Amino acid sequence: MKTDAIAQIGESGVLARSDFAKLLSTLQDEGYAVVGPTIRGGAVVYAEIDDESELPIGWTDEQEAGTYRLKRSGVALFGYVAGAQSWKPNLFQPQRTLWTARGNADGFVIEAVAEDMPRQAFLGVRACELKAISIQDHVLADPANPESDYVARRQESFIVAVNCAKAGATCFCVSMDAGPGVEAGYDLALTELIDDVRHDFLVEIGSPRGASIAARLPLTTASGGDIDAAEAVVSETAAGMGRTLNTVGLKSLLQDNPDHAQWDDVAARCLSCGNCTFACPTCFCHSTEDVTTIDGEVAERQQRWDSCFSLDFSYIRGGAVRPGVASRYRQWMTHKLANWFDQFGESGCVGCGRCITWCPSGIDITAEAAAIRDSLRED
Amino acid sequence: MKKANESRPKLAVWKFASCDGCQLSILDLEDELLALASEIEIAYFLEATQTASDGPYDLSLVEGSITTAQDLERIKTVRRQSKALVTIGACATSGGIQALRNFRDVNDFLAVVYADPGYIDTLATSTPIADHVAVDFELRGCPVNKYQLLEVVTAFVFGRKPMIAAHSVCMECKMRGNVCVTVAQGIPCLGPVTQAGCGAICPAYDRGCYGCYGPQDTPAMSAMTDVLDAHGMSRRDIQRILSTFNANATPFLEESQRHGTADD
Numbered sequence: 254m255k256t257d258a259i260a261q262i263g264e265s266g267v268l269a270r271s272d273f274a275k276l277l278s279t280l281q282d283e284g285y286a287v288v289g290p291t292i293r294g295g296a297v298v299y300a301e302i303d304d305e306s307e308l309p310i311g312w313t314d315e316q317e318a319g320t321y322r323l324k325r326s327g328v329a330l331f332g333y334v335a336g337a338q339s340w341k342p343n344l345f346q347p348q349r350t351l352w353t354a355r356g357n358a359d360g361f362v363i364e365a366v367a368e369d370m371p372r373q374a375f376l377g378v379r380a381c382e383l384k385a386i387s388i389q390d391h392v393l394a395d396p397a398n399p400e401s402d403y404v405a406r407r408q409e410s411f412i413v414a415v416n417c418a419k420a421g422a423t424c425f426c427v428s429m430d431a432g433p434g435v436e437a438g439y440d441l442a443l444t445e446l447i448d449d450v451r452h453d454f455l456v457e458i459g460s461p462r463g464a465s466i467a468a469r470l471p472l473t474t475a476s477g478g479d480i481d482a483a484e485a486v487v488s489e490t491a492a493g494m495g496r497t498l499n500t501v502g503l504k505s506l507l508q509d510n511p512d513h514a515q516w517d518d519v520a521a522r523c524l525s526c527g528n529c530t531f532a533c534p535t536c537f538c539h540s541t542e543d544v545t546t547i548d549g550e551v552a553e554r555q556q557r558w559d560s561c562f563s564l565d566f567s568y569i570r571g572g573a574v575r576p577g578v579a580s581r582y583r584q585w586m587t588h589k590l591a592n593w594f595d596q597f598g599e600s601g602c603v604g605c606g607r608c609i610t611w612c613p614s615g616i617d618i619t620a621e622a623a624a625i626r627d628s629l630r631e632d
Numbered sequence: 633m634k635k636a637n638e639s640r641p642k643l644a645v646w647k648f649a650s651c652d653g654c655q656l657s658i659l660d661l662e663d664e665l666l667a668l669a670s671e672i673e674i675a676y677f678l679e680a681t682q683t684a685s686d687g688p689y690d691l692s693l694v695e696g697s698i699t700t701a702q703d704l705e706r707i708k709t710v711r712r713q714s715k716a717l718v719t720i721g722a723c724a725t726s727g728g729i730q731a732l733r734n735f736r737d738v739n740d741f742l743a744v745v746y747a748d749p750g751y752i753d754t755l756a757t758s759t760p761i762a763d764h765v766a767v768d769f770e771l772r773g774c775p776v777n778k779y780q781l782l783e784v785v786t787a788f789v790f791g792r793k794p795m796i797a798a799h800s801v802c803m804e805c806k807m808r809g810n811v812c813v814t815v816a817q818g819i820p821c822l823g824p825v826t827q828a829g830c831g832a833i834c835p836a837y838d839r840g841c842y843g844c845y846g847p848q849d850t851p852a853m854s855a856m857t858d859v860l861d862a863h864g865m866s867r868r869d870i871q872r873i874l875s876t877f878n879a880n881a882t883p884f885l886e887e888s889q890r891h892g893t894a895d896d
């Protein structure tokens with residue numbers, strides 16, 4: 254049944270697979286650059302796409318600690334799990350110039366960096382990623398100390414979330430209470446419904462912006478059966494988590510054991526390469542550096558991602574605070590899973606599994622936590 | 633070093649045992665070269681101009697390694713004439729590819745390469761400049777990145793710290809948006825132990841990092857070779873991948889020796 258009234262927050266409608274391209278074109282007509290999943294370098298990455306054909310249609314991925322492979326499977330548009338990199342680079346740029354100081358007769362003037370703010374529509378945001386964005390909001394969009402570029406990009410961004418139809422072998426969002434179903438923070442949320450006789454999307458409206466896009470889509474009214482089918486997708490995914498992390502007492506387990514032998518054990522395997530921190534959707538650490546032009550007329554303050562795995566990042570007067578790899582890994586993991594609660598009142602990990610998959614050495618945060626827990630079990 | 637309005641700082645560029653590639657990076661600056669030349673006096677740079685003025689120099693850039701007795705004396709003269717001395721490139725900072733001679737008998741090479749080896753007067757080793765004189769900053773790369781070079785020269789002109797990161801190539805790789813070739817394609821890559829600076833060029837073209845920029849500040853060599861081994865690199869190939877442009881850099885040298893010798 255065709256209706257034109259599915260345009261209220263909380264309402265759902267059904268979009269046929271054959272009409273999916275209309276979602277892209279409607280967003281584009283609204284002036285959004287659609288950033289969505291596509292295949293590059295042997296993985297699903299999120300990049301600007303013009304056309305539905307650029308989506309990873311019929312592809313899935315197999316992820317394990319330190320390995321990722323694409324595989325052909327089915328006809329789904331969103332049949333892959335978490336992409337190689339999250340949406341972080343689109344909101345919190347890897348590097349940017351904060352301001353410029355230009356010399357003049359009276360000294361110097363500080364100039365803002367004029368940048369066209371992109372209007373991005375993120376297509377295919379997973380529950381864990383949505384949660385990670387809300388965690389980064391607490392850090393980077395804190396009204397007391399906002400990162401202006403992040404805030405502006407965030408306000409301009411439209412979010413089309415997708416409920417996961419498959420959990421990867423490194424996923425553990427259920428343990429972190431961050432997925433696999435999206436709950437809040439989206440403009441539109443999709444669940445891909447595929448069986449022998451249908452290929453549709455349940456579209457849920459999450460915001461006024463979402464409603465105005467939905468109003469322009471050929472949606473049909475969602476039946477109780479459609480909503481049940483979407484719920485079944487999420488609960489099956491939740492039952493198929495590749496990994497688990499026991500969070501009971503985890504904060505004190507880590508905070509009370511800074512000298513545990515496991516930190517040295519992981520240090521022997523850790524490359525101190527920083528991949529985990531740069532792949533993590535919540536890691537926010539960055540450095541600022543000042544550079545000048547050769548004529549001394551212009552200075553720039555630049556900001557770039559940095560990592561607790563780089564020696565210089567902990568450099569203060571007298572030397573680096575974390576010279577050894579054990580202390581760096583401990584800093585990272587303890588921050589994610591324990592100290593984040595003290596700092597921001599929530600966990601810094603959403604269980605997306607990227608740090609596990611994209612660690613060249615295959616170090617697994619869930620296994621490291623379990624090793625510490627198991628060693629302390631009194632039995 | 634202070635920049636005075638009336639007198640521009642004097643720059644000298646010196647060549648030792650090298651291919652000239654790093655010096656060419658200066659000329660390759662093209663767009664920035666005019667600005668550079670108007671702010672500093674290029675007092676000695678034979679690759680670019682025959683006109684040479686005498687020292688002392690405010691800043692000397694030194695390319696190449698020490699491979700002859702004459703060069704060993706010459707570098708001391710360069711140091712005496714230079715307020716600041718910066719070495720550029722893998723040869724000057726670690727001994728270069730020519731340091732492969734350090735692990736063999738150099739006379740064997742001479743006999744193979746030269747018809748009349750008697751005319752050749754060379755040291756048994758190729759060593760970095762810092763082994764012989766005090767060095768104020770070492771800029772890595774084979775060749776160096778021209779923008780990093782400009783940054784170092786600018787930093788010395790203004791007496792500030794050069795903004796040159798010493799962390800892994802992996803961080804640049806992720807910042808560039810590359811997909812890791814090791815994880816997604818099983819390609820062995822030296823990025824985790826190699827210092828950033830190139831912009832992660834090789835992984836951007838589906839190749840593993842070759843280690844041109846030498847060891848990062850805290851390279852985890854044995855964890856690295858475990859990963860290379862897990863991705864199918866033989867012991868001999870591990871020995872060889874660590875024995876290229878920075879073969880003589882201590883972490884690479886020690887780890888390659890743990891995997892046999894060049895003769896294996």
Ligand code: SF4
Nearest residue numbers: 533602603605606608
């Ligand atoms: S710590 Fe690992 S699993 Fe947790 S959010 Fe970061 S990358 Fe994902």
Ligand code: SF4
Nearest residue numbers: 381417424426432433
């Ligand atoms: S961690 Fe959960 S929400 Fe994230 S990709 Fe895996 S199943 Fe989906």
Ligand code: SF4
Nearest residue numbers: 523524526527529612
């Ligand atoms: S845990 Fe893995 S990804 Fe993180 S720094 Fe260590 S080796 Fe690199």
Ligand code: SF4
Nearest residue numbers: 802805812813821823
């Ligand atoms: S491709 Fe190489 S440099 Fe890039 S992240 Fe992977 S291991 Fe590091």
